[in-house]
Amino acid sequence: MSEPAIRTIPAETGDAQALITALAQAARVAQRQLAALPSAARAAALHRAAEALRAATPAVLEANRRDLAAGRAAGLSAAMLDRLALDEGRIAGIADAVIAVAGLPDPVGQVIDTSEPPNGLKFQRIRVPIGTIGIIYESRPNVTADAAALCVRSGNAALLRGGSEAVHSNRAIHAALVEGLVAGGVPAEAVQLVPSQDRACVGAMLTANGLIDMIVPRGGKSLVARVQADARVPVLAHLDGINHTYIHAAADPAMAEAIAVNAKLRRTGICGSMETLLIDSLYPQAAALVAALIEAGCEVRGDGRAQALDPRVIPASANDWDTEYLDAILSVACVDGLDDALAHIARHSSAHTDVIVTADTDAAERFLAEVDSAIVMHNASSQFADGGEFGLGAEIGIATGRLHARGPVALEGLTTYKWQVRGSGQIRP
CATH class of the missing domain: 3.40.309.10 (Aldehyde Dehydrogenase; Chain A, domain 2)
Incomplete structure (x- = not known):
């Protein structure tokens, strides 16, 4: 598989904050371009991404073997190794999930409600992308594809920071997805994988207020606790599954x-x-x-x-x-x-x-x-308790809080809304 033709940002700048700032600024530019694409074009690009992932199966499996070997050497539990492990069936399932997301109804532009008071103004509330979503996750390389697909379908840019235990798997999956997305007309910077495992990058993401619009943590209790304690960016939290x-x-x-x-x-x-x-x-x-x-x-x-x-x-x-x-x-x-x-x-x-x-x-x-x-x-x-089982195609996480979104979070949970007001010259008395 050839490397996608994308603008690269050096992994080792010596400054995690500078790296995340550069990635997030590129993401914001790409997100505006992505959101302007027709829904059918975003869906078609996801089909191309799934095809590229299937074609990259040997490379992804080889990358995953490296991660599993390192995980065993590090003493990861059997459950953690199971979360990390990929085989041809699981990769096919990941690609199928990307296709399923592409086929879901697009929430962007959906009219939530309308009203028209006696003064003749016409009010509409419509769904719009949140913007740039930072996803910080551990162990499960399928999150790379699920998060990318959900963000692209809903018009959001994704900035992905996977755990070190799945670093090679995440990079292989990301490279395949970007190759397909770029072939489908999506800007490469719309789905970026942080190219450094420096833990300072997590802190830089959590404080990137104004550059990253929402953080989604997916991982163990310590990760989620750190995100909630340190974030200056809104967080869609997924706590323990007790x-x-x-x-x-x-x-x-x-x-x-x-x-x-x-x-x-x-x-x-x-x-x-x-x-x-x-x-x-x-x-x-x-x-x-x-x-x-x-x-x-x-x-x-x-x-x-x-x-x-x-x-x-x-x-x-x-x-x-x-x-x-x-x-x-x-x-x-x-x-x-x-x-x-x-x-x-x-x-x-x-x-x-x-x-x-x-x-x-x-x-x-x-x-x-x-x-x-x-x-x-x-x-x-x-x-x-899985977004796919709920008919959502895939999920970016299961939110356990009470605000914005709850339960499996998929396309609708990655949108907010804005008001559109249409008048005919009204002025307020």
């Missing part, structure tokens, strides 16, 4: 077991993985449920009543209820009814995804109404 599944007294045992095992063990290293299982004290198959999880390869840590269900349950510490394991480890607590479950979730949930399994419709509806999380589910695995 996700609960509550097995209600009226849960179907076969369904409860299938959902619990899938929610914890399908992929333990993703943010939608269940971290705490709450079992109603009146649920009749509690011991069988815990045994099924242990026999499937999960380490179970529990409170006193959970330990009484199976001698293999390890005592839980106070910290376990607030831990995102991202591993085959699960906290289990027994609760006395729906009120007790709701209270436990209110104390310990990170407001990401919480689930109830029950055949009692009234209990389910109360749970859906009262749990204040970005995603609340009934009779489904928390592993569905």
Whole structure:
């Protein structure tokens, strides 16, 4: 694969602030050009990018092998290595996600509402791109493609800063995407990967107020905490996925077991993985449920009543209820009814995804109404907490806050709005 013909900015300027300023200034120029492209042109360019990524599969796999080797040498956990690993199927899935984003309805220019007061002025509120989006992420190289596709489709420039553990994979994916985007008429600077792993670049991005319009952190608790503490740029935060599944007294045992095992063990290293299982004290198959999880390869840590269900349950510490394991480890607590479950979730949930399994419709509806999380589910695995599963094509993250966007953030979450006012000579009395 040939290198895309793009203007390069030296990776080592000796000044992280100067580097980020140069990248962000270039991004702002490119974003105006990108936003002016017709929707069909942006979609077509994403198709070209997906084709280029497929063609670059051997190069991406070779880059990923380098990252995996370095990760093993550095002692990364099995869950972290799983998040990092690519194969032909995963690369094809990444390209498919780019195509899916290209086929989504374009939110830019969408009329949110209109009004016309008696003075004859015509007011419209329309969706517009946010501008330049800085994405700071760890481990998962698919974020490079997902973020690029979502930003291009919604008319935003992307400034990407991936983690050092995926540096070679990110660079290979980015090079392929830019080659396709440039062939499709998108300015190369509309999607830039910070060419330095200097941690000072993160700080420079967080303080680039006026150059970067929004920061999206995707990574561990320490990364998100640093971003929230240091940012002078608005942040769309994605906190821990401390996700609960509550097995209600009226849960179907076969369904409860299938959902619990899938929610914890399908992929333990993703943010939608269940971290705490709450079992109603009146649920009749509690011991069988815990045994099924242990026999499937999960380490179970529990409170006193959970330990009484199976001698293999390890005592839980106070910290376990607030831990995102991202591993085959699960906290289990027994609760006395729906009120007790709701209270436990209110104390310990990170407001990401919480689930109830029950055949009692009234209990389910109360749970859906009262749990204040970005995603609340009934009779489904928390592993569905994914933008693709929500029909969004891909996601730039799952926002757990309460402002602007919440849950899986895709195209609409990457827009803001402006007012257009059309008059016929009115003056204000």
